[in-house]
Amino acid sequence: MSDIALEERLAATLARLILDPAAPPARHIAVGAASPIPAAACWLVKLLGHPVKLSLLHKRSGNPFTEGTRELFDLTGQGRIDLFFLGGGQIDGQANLNLVGTGEWPGTGVRFPGSFGSAFMYFMTPRTILFREEHSPRVLVEKVDNISAPGVSPPGVFRRGTAQALVTGKCVFAFHPDRARFSLSSLHPGETVDSVRAATGFDFDAEGEIGATPDPTAAELALLRGQVRAEMVETYPEFCGRVWGRAA
Amino acid sequence: MSDIALEERLAATLARLILDPAAPPARHIAVGAASPIPAAACWLVKLLGHPVKLSLLHKRSGNPFTEGTRELFDLTGQGRIDLFFLGGGQIDGQANLNLVGTGEWPGTGVRFPGSFGSAFMYFMTPRTILFREEHSPRVLVEKVDNISAPGVSPPGVFRRGTAQALVTGKCVFAFHPDRARFSLSSLHPGETVDSVRAATGFDFDAEGEIGATPDPTAAELALLRGQVRAEMVETYPEFCGRVWGRAA
Amino acid sequence: MMLPSADALAALVPDGALVALPPDNSLPSVAIAKALIRRGARDLRLLGVPVSGFATDILIGAGCVAEVETSAVSLGEAGFAPRFSAALRDGRIIVRDATCPAIHSMLQASEKGIPFMALRGIIGSDILANRPDWKVIPNPFAEEGMDPIVLLPAKQPDFAVFHAALADSEGNVWLGRRRECATIAHASKAALVTVERVVEGNFLDDERMASGVISATYITATAIAKRGARPAALLDEYGFDAAYVADYARAAKTEDGFRAWLDREVFATAQKVAAE
């Protein structure tokens, strides 16, 4: 077995978070555009034999939606989507997301593409896993310049859930909505609490011994490199080529 | 040319009301279920060469709606339906309609089928032609027992239109929303102002000489008995058989 | 989930459930209605989307129904719905009158996961006066105090029950242009669907079919019921059986006539099937 690629580690890490028995069940997961690692995680969960329905929004053949993109939001409004993935150009210590841009509204510094459905999905999905591979003070900031979607809401505001965790290229954070703070859960190989602190713009909790993010198991790696890759190659040819090579 | 059937006279009368140049234009007319005479009037208008779009709700083949019955109401909400027909188990002198039933709500005397879309269509269509062949004090009442849809609305209530006219087996009334009263427009053959008063439970205006409802022209009769019949026979076989006989 | 019969679907519906049914022109599952009668369902609350027809009348006649919410109950050309009229007269059912677009809007609110949807019209009708669950507010986008508008609460049926032409291997069902059934399924907690037949493959892989599909995401259970909409029509597959409804309308004028009709058309059919 060759070296574990970071993408493989991240996919396996996301898969474990999806299967977290302490979290509400993930029977139906939606994965947005341009999210190959979350998509790989979902396929891994499914191919490990767990009963989960996947709605992959940019799968061209067999697109599950017959009401266009509206259907994802309606499905989520109905409470039928249990888990979604979000990222952000900036993510802050209260799990606020900025997908709009830096500087003054609407992004007069660096303009990001925009909020997409985040201002709705983050409230209406029981669980959101935040995922951003780049782990830097530029991305993980004390306070986002603009809030596309807030991490927590005042009492009385209807909200089904918020961030369960934040997975980056360096570590896994758990999110605690009661105190609107992240805590460090595990470190990827080569990282320390200090190295993570140095790369993180927001303050976070790190109590006790912080363990290492587990390696993908041999079975997980085999699935990722075999069946998962096969499922994903139509939608994410570039990603599959880069991580797993062109050959089948 | 054989005698003019009452149904033919009524269809031609409705057609003239549709084409009334003083009324807002009828570019798109919808006709509900179980309305063969209004449907015949609409086909007559179309086959006379006037540019009008017809949505015949219960036409089985070529049903124009692909969002189910909801689409008629959405279309009307959008302002795309210019004219609709309504009737009622009771119709009163203020053009209130009762499609629910007599006695206490929800119709503890005689129960009619129910309001259908009347409580919406009557407000949202610029023009409604009321049509009820039975002209009796039982149907045309001083005050309806229950209001399915009101004839007029207070200022400030959004309303695009109301009744243009009421056509019965005995006469044609015009409706005046400013004073919420009907006035007698024309009398079908054999009727007088007095005979209509005797058969009408509500008070109405009858100023000056009341003319006779014109006969259908020879061209109109030829169309009704020919092309109109041909268009309608699939949807209303029983009606076509009764009025025009089985043979083509 | 594929079940062996409409009766197996009906067994999933507990007494007291709120069951949404399309009317006779939009793919009712009369097969499931008959199965609910056979299973002796009680206290059902029926929602006509947006009106009610044959299936509702037989369920009421058989004593399965406590309450009907609808915009009209009718047998169409065959006249008033006789068992509905009798039950209302005798005070055996509660009738909650609505108006067609209001029922669509209450389901669409549920489909979208919003607590209410606005609707024009209705103001000044006794429908509104008898719906304490509907509210009138001043349109917040109009000038202060002006422009009253009705707000309708979201309605989530326990079960959507309808008939479709086809199911596929994945549990998707296809019903062509009758897309209001999709809204009912989206809005409901569960959907029970009878179909004419099951075909191999996945309709969602076929652009010609996909737009007329309700995806398996929304479908709880399916069973084959040949001519399961009858006497209602099914798209271009079979027409409305006016003679069957006219015969029913005559029989159901009296309680005895209705009972005889039930024995012949609902109970005997099942015995015949069971005996085969």
Next chain:
Amino acid sequence: MMLPSADALAALVPDGALVALPPDNSLPSVAIAKALIRRGARDLRLLGVPVSGFATDILIGAGCVAEVETSAVSLGEAGFAPRFSAALRDGRIIVRDATCPAIHSMLQASEKGIPFMALRGIIGSDILANRPDWKVIPNPFAEEGMDPIVLLPAKQPDFAVFHAALADSEGNVWLGRRRECATIAHASKAALVTVERVVEGNFLDDERMASGVISATYITATAIAKRGARPAALLDEYGFDAAYVADYARAAKTEDGFRAWLDREVFATAQKVAAE
């Protein structure tokens, strides 16, 4: 109304019009976008339904656009939209950010003829803080003063602009499962549609086709534009042309590069066609 070309459709769009466009994954008419550039349209207000892609970026780059309302502007795998980013940086366009379901809801409100529609979420975001046209009210169905909820006003575009696979003799267009284009057409004052080809008959007579149809009632004008969605995909007919978009993204990094791209891909094409 059948017109001879996408340019004839573009001629119907006056400067300043509010034009609703689906994004690159949902049948944009890039043919009409290019024709709008050729006709020198100015001050267009674009609505991305619910996000914006290639067509929006080229229209902005060509100086046709005063304002964009959208939930995101992106070239997908090819990265940020370069001409959008440049115009925003230079203050040449107004950007009105929304969130995807809000755009769908504003159009659905227009589709239903209601003045507003509610939507969950959004509260506490700077999207809401920057949308004085959106309102927060206490949910009238909740306890007094509790449960704030966003109300979105109905939005009626002047034009829905998209690409469909087919038109028929009656002016109906067929676009399969991409039914959000139907909502755009229903909500808009007019709809301009390019198609790959026109076929004889009436799609509404065919149950297999009817559910994927937008009826002629909503379609103002249609023209044939072969590969009119390109570089976007068209259902199962042709795929997304990633190389074309990547080439554009490289060229449009600079104003000069963009101008050269326009000359080659928008103006020269028309001259070639005119010369034939």
